[in-house]
Amino acid sequence: MKKKTGIVFFPAFDWAISPTHPEREERLLYTRDQIFEEGILDLPEIEEFPPRLASLHDIARVHFCVPDVSAQVLEAHRIAAGSAMSLGEKVLNGQLKNGFALVRPPGHHAMRVVHGNRGFCSINNEAILVDYLRRTYGLKRIAIVDTDVHHGDGTQDIFYHDPDVLFISFHQDGRTIYPGTGFTYELGGPGAYATTLNIPLPPGVTDTGLHYVVDNLILPILKDWQPDFVVNSAGQDNHFTDPLGQMLISAQGYARLTEKLKPDLAVLEGGYAIESALPYVNLAILLALAGKDYTSVVEPGYYPHRYQENPKVFDQVQRVVEELNEIWQGRHKVDPLSLTNGNKIYQRNKPIYYDTQFIEEKQIERVYNCPQCPGNLTIDSQAYHPDGKRYHILAITIPFQACKSCQEEGWHIYEQYKQDYRFNYVYLQDKSTDTFMMFQREEQKEVRSDG
Incomplete structure (x- = not known):
C-alpha cells in the first residue's frame, strides 16, 4: 500500500493579535471548508491527524525566551510547533510519504532570542521541528526552503552559523517590504558560508519567474546538497491577490513548485488573502503533495493572459539567479578566516x-x-x-x-x-x-x- 500524505489542521481559535488582524483564524477556516466541499479527506492518499503540544524543552532547545518560555509562549504556539513535529516524526518513521501542517500562529520571523512577538511570530515552528528531528533521529543535513513573500529572517538568524542546515529563501526584495532583509550578501557565518541563500525578487514576479528560479537555482542546489529532509516554509502571500505583497503567483504556480520541490513536510507560514487565495493554494499544494491532479484548481479572477512577466522584471530575476549560482559554485574556495579578518x-x-x-x-x-x-x-x-x-x-x-x-x-x-x-x-x-x-x-x- 502506498504511503499517504498527512495533514494537521490547527486554526488556533483562542489566539489572535486582534479581531481584525490579517493573521486570524479565518486563514484556515476557509481552507478547511474548501477541502471538505471537495471531499479531499475522503481520498485514500490523504489522512488527517490531530494536533499535539510541543514541550517547553522542545522550545528551549531552539529559543532563548526572555524571561522564560512560559512568559512568551501560549498553548496555541506549542500546538502549532508540536503539530509540525508530529507530522515530521510520522514521515521519518515511515508512516507517511510527506505532510502538510496547516497551523497558526506562524513562526518564521521568530529569532533565536525572543523578547516578544514580531512579524506575527513568537516561536519558530520550522526551527523547533528541525532541531527536534536532529536530536531524535540524528539527521545530518536538513534543507529549509522558505516560499513566503517576506524574508524568513528568524529562521535565517537561528541557522546562520550552522553548516548542516541549508536555508534558502525566495521573497519580495527587502527594499520594498517587511522585514527589510534577505539580500544576496547574507550568506551565513564563517563556519557556515553559503548555507544561507537569499533570493530577493522584484515586485511583479509571475509563475514564469518563480519557476525559472526553482529550475535554475533551487533544484540544482538541493541536488548538490543532498539533504536528509526537506522542509517547506509554505508562505502563500506571493499570491497575486495577497494584500501584503506585490507578487503575482497563482495557485497552479504554487502547486507546480510543490511538485518539483518534493518537500518531506510543508508548514504553513503567511498568506492573507483569506477567501481569494488560501483555500485554493492550500488545496493545490495538498493535492501536489499527495501526487494527485491539481490542474482543475483555479482561483476566481485568475486569467493567465493578465499575468505575463514584465521583461525588465525577468531580467532582474535572471541576474539574481546568475549571482547566486556563482556564489554556490565558488563556496569551497572561500577561506572562513577571511570573513573574520583573521580574528578568532x-x-x-x-x-x-x-x-x-x-x-x-x-x-x-x-x-x-x-x-x-x-x-x-x-x-x-x-x-x-x-x-x-x-x-x-x-x-x-x-x-x-x-x-x-x-x-x-x-x-x-x-x-x-x-x-x-x-x-x-x-x-x-x-x-x-x-x-x-x-x-x-x-x-x-x-x-x-x-x-
Missing part, C-alpha cells in the same frame, strides 16, 4: 525591532571560530519589555556538532557570566547533550532542563 571571534551588532509589541532590542552576537566544529555562540541582548522592565541577558549556544573543547568552554562561559552583575538572566543551550540552563540573578535561582 566573528561579531555582529544587530538592532532588532518587534513590530507587534514595539520592542527595540540591541544585540551583540559573537561566534568563536574553531577548526574542529562550528564553535560556540554568545548573544548579549538588551530590551525594554511592555511592562517597563529592562532585560539584559547573556545567551550561550553550544552547537550539535561541538567538539569536547568547545563544549567545556561553553559551560565555563556560563559559569563565568553567572557572576557578572550586568546580566539579570544568563542562559545556556548545550545542543550536544540536549541540556538547557537558566540562571536568574534577582532570585539567585537556577533552572535546568534535559531532553
Whole structure:
C-alpha cells in the first residue's frame, strides 16, 4: 500500500493579535471548508491527524525566551510547533510519504532570542521541528526552503552559523517590504558560508519567474546538497491577490513548485488573502503533495493572459539567479578566516525591532571560530519589555556538532557570566547533550532542563 500524505489542521481559535488582524483564524477556516466541499479527506492518499503540544524543552532547545518560555509562549504556539513535529516524526518513521501542517500562529520571523512577538511570530515552528528531528533521529543535513513573500529572517538568524542546515529563501526584495532583509550578501557565518541563500525578487514576479528560479537555482542546489529532509516554509502571500505583497503567483504556480520541490513536510507560514487565495493554494499544494491532479484548481479572477512577466522584471530575476549560482559554485574556495579578518571571534551588532509589541532590542552576537566544529555562540541582548522592565541577558549556544573543547568552554562561559552583575538572566543551550540552563540573578535561582 502506498504511503499517504498527512495533514494537521490547527486554526488556533483562542489566539489572535486582534479581531481584525490579517493573521486570524479565518486563514484556515476557509481552507478547511474548501477541502471538505471537495471531499479531499475522503481520498485514500490523504489522512488527517490531530494536533499535539510541543514541550517547553522542545522550545528551549531552539529559543532563548526572555524571561522564560512560559512568559512568551501560549498553548496555541506549542500546538502549532508540536503539530509540525508530529507530522515530521510520522514521515521519518515511515508512516507517511510527506505532510502538510496547516497551523497558526506562524513562526518564521521568530529569532533565536525572543523578547516578544514580531512579524506575527513568537516561536519558530520550522526551527523547533528541525532541531527536534536532529536530536531524535540524528539527521545530518536538513534543507529549509522558505516560499513566503517576506524574508524568513528568524529562521535565517537561528541557522546562520550552522553548516548542516541549508536555508534558502525566495521573497519580495527587502527594499520594498517587511522585514527589510534577505539580500544576496547574507550568506551565513564563517563556519557556515553559503548555507544561507537569499533570493530577493522584484515586485511583479509571475509563475514564469518563480519557476525559472526553482529550475535554475533551487533544484540544482538541493541536488548538490543532498539533504536528509526537506522542509517547506509554505508562505502563500506571493499570491497575486495577497494584500501584503506585490507578487503575482497563482495557485497552479504554487502547486507546480510543490511538485518539483518534493518537500518531506510543508508548514504553513503567511498568506492573507483569506477567501481569494488560501483555500485554493492550500488545496493545490495538498493535492501536489499527495501526487494527485491539481490542474482543475483555479482561483476566481485568475486569467493567465493578465499575468505575463514584465521583461525588465525577468531580467532582474535572471541576474539574481546568475549571482547566486556563482556564489554556490565558488563556496569551497572561500577561506572562513577571511570573513573574520583573521580574528578568532566573528561579531555582529544587530538592532532588532518587534513590530507587534514595539520592542527595540540591541544585540551583540559573537561566534568563536574553531577548526574542529562550528564553535560556540554568545548573544548579549538588551530590551525594554511592555511592562517597563529592562532585560539584559547573556545567551550561550553550544552547537550539535561541538567538539569536547568547545563544549567545556561553553559551560565555563556560563559559569563565568553567572557572576557578572550586568546580566539579570544568563542562559545556556548545550545542543550536544540536549541540556538547557537558566540562571536568574534577582532570585539567585537556577533552572535546568534535559531532553
